Amino acid sequence: MKSDEIRSGFRDFFTQNGHENRPSASLVPANDPSVLLTTAGMQQFKPFFLGIQPPSHPRLTTCQKCFRTTDIDNVGKTARHLTFFEMLGNFSFGDYFKAGAINLAWRYSTRALKLDPDRIWVSIFKGDDKVAPDDEARDNWLEAGLPPERIIALPASDNFWSAGPTGPCGPCTELYFDLGKEAGCGRPGCAPGCDCDRFVEFWNLVFMQFDRDEAGALSPLPRQNVDTGMGLERISAVLEEKLSVFETDLFQPLIDYVCTVAGVKYGADSRHDRAIRVLADHARAISFLVADGVFAGNEGRGYVLRRVMRRAIQAASTLAIEPPFLSGLCERVIDLMQAHYPGLSRGRKMIAAATGQEEGRFGLTLEQGNAMLAEALAAAKKSGGHVIDGEVAFRLHDTYGFPFDLTCEIVHDEGLEVEEEEFDRLMDEQRRRARASMKSVGRKELDALAELGRSAKVKTEFVGYGKHELYTSIGDLRELEDGRFLLKLRESPFYAESGGQISDTGWIHTDDGKADVVEVFSLDGDQAILAEVAEGRLEAGARAKAMINRVRRHAIACNHTATHLLQNALRQLLGEQVRQAGSAVGPEKLRFDFSYGDAVGEEELGRIEDMINRKIIENHPVKAFTTTIDYARDMGAIALFGEKYGEFVRVIEIGDFSRELCCGTHVSSTAQIGAFEIVSESSVGANLRRIEAITSRAAIDFLRRRSSLVRSLARELKTGPESMLAEIARLNTELDRLGRIEKQAAARSLKSLAGQVEATEVIGGINVVTVWDEKIEPADLPAFTDLLKERFEPAAVFVASTAGGRVNMIANFSQKAVDMGAHAGDLIKEVAPVTGGKGGGRENLARGGGPDVAKIKSAQEAARKYIAARLSA
Secondary structure (H helix, E strand, O other): OOOHHHHHHHHHHHHHHEEOOOOOOOOOOOOOOOOOOOHHHHHHHHHHHHHOOOOOOOEEEEEEEEOOOOOOHHOOOOOOOEEEEEEEEEEEEEEEEEEHHHHHHHEEEEEHOOHHHEEEEEEEOOOOOOOOOOOHHHHHHHHOOOHHEEEEEEOHHEEEEEEEOOOOEEEEEEEEEEHHHHHHOOOOOOOEEEEEEEEEEEEEEEEEEEEOOOOOOEEEEEEEEEEEEEEEHHHHHHHHHOOOHHHHOOOHHHHHHHHHHHHOOOOOOOOHHHHHHHHHHHHHHHHHHHHOOOOOOHHHHHHHHHHHHHHHHHHHHHHOOOOOOOOOHHHHHHHHHHHOHHHHHHOOOHHHHHHHHHHHHHHHHHHHHHHHHHHHHHHHOOOOOOOHHHHHHHHHHHHHHHHHHHHHHHHHHOEEEHHHHHHHHHHHHHHHHHHHOOOOOOHHHHHHHHHHHOOOOOOEEEEEOOOOOOEEEEEEEOOOOEEEEEEEEEEEEEOOEEEEEOOOEEEEEEEOEEEEEEEEEEEEOOOEEEEEEEEEOOOOOOOOEEEOHHHHHHHHHHHHHHHHHHHHHHHHHHHHOOEEEEEEEOOEEEEEEEEEEOOOHHHHHHHHHHHHHHHHHOOOEEEEEEEEEHHHHHHHOOOOOOOOOEEEEEEEEEEEEEEEEOOOOOOOOOHHOOOOOEEEEEEEEOEEEEEEEEEHHHHHHHHHHHHHHHHHHHHHOOOHHHHHHHHHHHHHHHHHHHHHHHHHHHHHHHHHHHOOOOEEEEEEEEEEEEEEEEEOHHHHHHHHHHHHHHOOOOEEEEEEEEEOOOEEEEEEEEEHHHHHOOOHHHHHHHHHHHOEEEEEEEEEEEEEOOOOOOHHHHOOOOOOOHHHHHHHH
16 A cells, blocks of 8 residues: 555545544644644644634544654664654544544554554553553453553553643553564564564554643543544555665655666665665655745754755765755655645745755855865874864854754764864854844943843833833933943833834933933843933932833834734735744834745735735724733734743734734824835845835835936936836837947948958968057957958967057967967967966967056067967977
8 A cells, every 4th residue: 555545545534434634734833933843743733632722623634744853863874764754643622532542543554554453563551650550541452352462561751641741641552563573673572662673653642631730740631632643654664564664655756866866776885875865854854844934044943944955965965966956856756745735836946946045055165064074083083082173063064054963963973972062162152242243332331231130129110002201210220431321210111122123212301310212121021221311410219201202113113013014915925934034123114034935026026015005095903912822823923933922922913914923012003104115125045035115204205206206307308207118218229229330330440440450471371460459449359350360361360459558468360370389378378478467268269468558569579479489380
């Protein structure tokens, strides 16, 4: 039975047994920042398992694409480890429990898959000091028909599942297929749980039976659930009677492709076999990650993808495969799997672009990096050492782009270790330098800020969402140099820089002084203000009036709300794979960085502007509310990956089309934005794009200036604004016509000039022509020498010109002159230095030059002598 039949058969079996079939979720988990990637079939159903949301059906079934990084270092080394895999699963939410799950698993395994019942073994939980042995599961297996000697009790490390330190947990039972004694260790008691390869675990049934509290105590769950998972790759190997998943129909076409390109045979060389397996697995992983909107980067999911890509490129290098190669292998993945995952076909162009970019980037430095690492390995072995200096790993990372994990993997394969502490120290130093270079305040301000954050007795309450000015008091302050203070207010209307939004500015007035607010720093739920005294003095404890710059705040709010509208428009028009990668919101403009493989074209940018301006004109309400993180996710609110959120979050909702977790300041309706205009779109890294835009008064001023420019251009062109393009096209046509006339005249002039030239001398039947002229343009020299060569054929032509205040020279030889020993490239190499320059070229055509126009006659004479010497030899 092949993999396609297993997928469809699993779905059919469980839908016939009352389950609702659900499509695979994305590898990028929806509204779940707790994990990088989807690692199991149950992940998309977490709200159901946790009781946050009712399931659409009490019984569900899926074939879920999954990605796990835990085994990445073992991929290629073993017959079974993978990063990307497909998980077949059936789930029960308060419906059937152990008896039902075991009955379904037994019937599917023995009847649908037709596995030999005598070769199926199972493991159950043996119990510990907190939970009794799972006798219920044992009885259910006995009732299904399994003999007691093939039911093995294993400890909690093997057969007890938990969602984490607290929460749902319970025993599990696993199904194994016996590959036979010849595949095992030979011990008489060999059974599931043994480290040998005889028993292949192919299905895990998890029974969510208990709830664990913070003290570790277990209590029965009011509603018991079932979560099962069967790896398609594992069960395919069992059914195809293969010892390795890489020998199944899921991988064999990929392995054949790699072997064909590399010119090697799988199974002939262990080092090559490992590289082939890495490529087969990683090509699948790369294709699915990119198709689901992940782009190579230095953090989070992007780093995972980059690491997988670079391991694959390294593997291709081991096989001496010349780049580009990955895109072709990923094309094969798409062809094989697009029928089951249409997203692969839709992402074909994006996958090709992403692999091509990364292969080109890393391929440039791979050879140098490999050479450096090989040198370090050889030196360590020669000296009898077993550790590679952390500085080598750091240089590989910093200069050649080697992920640290990849360096460690290569080094470990050679039986050595990497000095990780030194690597970490160097990385920390680099981060500190980068942070210091980005700060807009000095070292003393930063030290004072840190001290104030540690020792201040007052925690500031931010009230700036609803109040723009208020009476408060100065809770604490630190005096700096040049009339600057760091201070804390008891209540503050000033927004502290966070979430990509710049801080407020404004004023603080007391009875004894006035100060300008320069910057507001976020201190993990608290804030500190950098202020500059304009008059008098400031003192701790003083009553103060705090006022934000309202005009500036409004401009920032317009840009921040427009940033949300922009993200919504990008996801609608370019696809939901668009992910925010950063933003900067200030009063003058907004900047939005996002993951996307291609440049956004002018037409698409126009549609994005139109969509946003339409939302502005429609005057949608902008609402802010606080709710639980779980409810916000259930509503579909977009969270910024990498941000840490507490139990309660602030949601910004625009109409019924945009919801984002956001702590920034916003307008109360979209009409207040006024207008939206994109001013630039550019690349800021591999698969990262940046849009900069303006709103409100800035956008109106921009449009007014552009309109004035259009009117001025129309006056210069003596036409109306609507006819400008047609007039410019007419002028371009006329310029082209005049250009052709000019070229024709220049050609006639060159031909006339060539007709006036006489051969310098004749040597061995070759007409030697050496000419210098102060008027011939450098661009006309090739055509001029062609005319002379054609006129004096066979000929050896040398022409020099001083037009433009520099010597330009060209040598153009007939084949007969070359056959007699003359070489145009050698002539120019010898003559150009006479004028202080250099040059070269082919045997029949070469050019060069130099700055010294006074030596033009000397160069001409040197050329004549060179030609004469070669033709007379």
